[in-house]
Amino acid sequence: MIVMSSNENEKEEEKKVDIKTLVSVIPPASALKGNKAPPKEKRIKIRKRNDVDKGFAIISSKLAKDLGITDNIEISVKGKRIRLKAILQEGIPELEVWANPQDLVTLGIEDNSTVTARAYK
Template sequence: MEHRIERRMRVKKNDSVKEGQAKINPQTATQLKIVDSLEVVVAGKRKFVLKALTGADVPASEIWACPDDMTKSGVADNSIATIRAYSGS
């Protein structure tokens, strides 16, 4: 069984991010081996997948997501979530 690297990070709403996407720091994406998509898990219950975009303006300890996606998923701004590369399974 393959071990997936994950990290607890802040998920923040950002109007510059389009629906279905998330923006993450490039160094953090490399550490977590995120290439195309990332998986966000809040409190072990709310799980969703977003297309990963990198941006140097994003702090290493957080990801930025579309406010509409977060509202639909029931995730509050500044929530702590587990972030990992999406494996497709």
């Protein structure tokens, strides 16, 4: 039969206290989630619309707010970029941008292609 001395019991309790203090340093998941920065760019679908003027793009107000777009939007695909004047409207799908077909020819993309959109600075 093994008998533990009171000295050994105290050492075990000290180890448990050390682990608890280490764990208390780690912040809860909810605290980490609050520090998330807004996205700088987003992958979206671009649609050809003949009623959009050349050099302009119609974008959802919510998407523009999320990306920080106020005046101009930059569309990029396969390393090519084009800057368009942004027109903010309600009622447009959030993950779509409407542009003139002639502007899309310069990028070499077709209707309903996936592109990257960001605010032009």
